[in-house]
Amino acid sequence: MKQTRGFTLALAVSTLLTGAPDVQARGTAPSDAEGEVTFTAGFTVQCGDTLTTHTRLTHDLNCPSSAPFALQLSGEDIVLDLGGYTIRRTGPANDDSTGILITKARMVRNGTVQGFGSGISTAESGGTQYVRLHELAILDNGIGVYDRASYGNFLITNSRLSGNGRGLNSEFDASNGNFDVRSSVFTHNGTAMVADFHRIDVLDSTFTSNGIVINCFGGSARIRGSTLAWNGAVGRMQVDQGGPYTCNDMRFENSLLANNASFAPADQPVWQTTRLAMLDTLAVSNGEGLQVAARTVYIDGNTFHDNADGLSLSDLPSAVTVPLTGIVRGNQFLRSGNDGLRVLPPNTPTLINNLALGNAGIGIYAPTAINGGGNVARDNGVADCVGIVCSMY
Numbered sequence: 001m002k003q004t005r006g007f008t009l010a011l012a013v014s015t016l017l018t019g020a021p022d023v024q025a026r027g028t029a030p031s032d033a034e035g036e037v038t039f040t041a042g043f044t045v046q047c048g049d050t051l052t053t054h055t056r057l058t059h060d061l062n063c064p065s066s067a068p069f070a071l072q073l074s075g076e077d078i079v080l081d082l083g084g085y086t087i088r089r090t091g092p093a094n095d096d097s098t099g100i101l102i103t104k105a106r107m108v109r110n111g112t113v114q115g116f117g118s119g120i121s122t123a124e125s126g127g128t129q130y131v132r133l134h135e136l137a138i139l140d141n142g143i144g145v146y147d148r149a150s151y152g153n154f155l156i157t158n159s160r161l162s163g164n165g166r167g168l169n170s171e172f173d174a175s176n177g178n179f180d181v182r183s184s185v186f187t188h189n190g191t192a193m194v195a196d197f198h199r200i201d202v203l204d205s206t207f208t209s210n211g212i213v214i215n216c217f218g219g220s221a222r223i224r225g226s227t228l229a230w231n232g233a234v235g236r237m238q239v240d241q242g243g244p245y246t247c248n249d250m251r252f253e254n255s256l257l258a259n260n261a262s263f264a265p266a267d268q269p270v271w272q273t274t275r276l277a278m279l280d281t282l283a284v285s286n287g288e289g290l291q292v293a294a295r296t297v298y299i300d301g302n303t304f305h306d307n308a309d310g311l312s313l314s315d316l317p318s319a320v321t322v323p324l325t326g327i328v329r330g331n332q333f334l335r336s337g338n339d340g341l342r343v344l345p346p347n348t349p350t351l352i353n354n355l356a357l358g359n360a361g362i363g364i365y366a367p368t369a370i371n372g373g374g375n376v377a378r379d380n381g382v383a384d385c386v387g388i389v390c391s392m393y
Contacts, residue, residue, distance in 0.1 A: 073102045177199075185206045221250055253278075280302065353372075366385075
C-alpha cells in the first residue's frame, strides 16, 4: 500500500478527529466555509419559522416532533449558521418530523441537529439543489441527511454523524444526485451511507461502530484515504438482474479496513457489483473473508493480512454465465485463516506478481485464471499454488 502501509489505525483516527484541510467536492480548490455574508441575528427565530435571509442562531431551539419542520430554509443562496447551538426534537419520536427542511439554500453550518425523523432534508421534488453542510453534529435522527430533491448534491465537510438509523439516504426511486463527504466521522449509525441512484464520494473520513458502512444499490461509491474499523459490516452490495437496483461501481483507494466483524452482512454475504476496484488498501484482522462477484475487477497493490479468510472472486449469478475478468496485481495475502486468494471457475482475471504467504489453506487457487507471471506462494498450510504455476521467488 503506497501511503497506507505502515500507519496505524490509532494515527488515522487521531488525524481525522483533530481536523484536516477543508476541501470542496471532487478535488477542486479549497473553499471558504466561513464566507463573508451579512447575518440576521436569530434572537427572534422560533420553531416552525421559514428563513429567507442569512441567519445566525443565538439560542437553542427545542421543537415539537408534531410540527412538519423545526426550520425551513427558502432563500436563494442563503446560509444558516447555527452559532454552535442545537436544534433538537422534543416529545415522542416521529418519523415524519424534520429538523431543517431545505427548499432553497446554500449552506448549513456550525451546530447540532438532533432527534428528528430526518435531521436535514431537501424538499420533495425540489428541482436541483446544491447544499453544503459544514462543521455539524447530526445526531440520533432516523435519517441524518435525506435527499428528496429531483437532483440533490450535498457537500458534507468536517462533520459528525452519529446514532442515526441511516446517516445519508435519499427518497427511494425518486431522487438522484451526489453525496460528497470530506473529513467527516460516522459512528454508531445503523447504516452510515445508502447509495440509491446516488454517487457517493468519500475522502479522508472515518467510519467506526456502524452496523453497515455502505449499502449500494442503484448507485455507486468511491472511498479514498479513509478508515473503516470495528463496524458490523463494510458493505452490502447487490446486482438486480434485469432491473435497476444494481451497485454499478465500488472503489476503495488507499484506505484501511480493520477489525470489522465482516466485509458483508449475513443476508448478502457476497459483494455483488458490476465493477470493483481496490487500490493500495490494507484489510487487516477482519472477522470474515472478502467474497466478490462482479463483471470486472481491478485489484492492485493491496494487503490482506490476518483476516479470517482471504479474497474470493466469482462471476455474478445470471441465466447465462459471464466470467469475471480484470487485473489482480501486486497484492499480498498473508496469514489468512483459510485460502489466501481463490478464483472460482470459470472466471479468468489476470494474476500478476501476487504474494501468498503463511495462509492456513491454499495460497493461490486459480484453475481458470490467466497467469501473468510473478505470482509467489510459500509456507501455506494446505498447498501453495493450485491450478496455476507460481514462481519460486
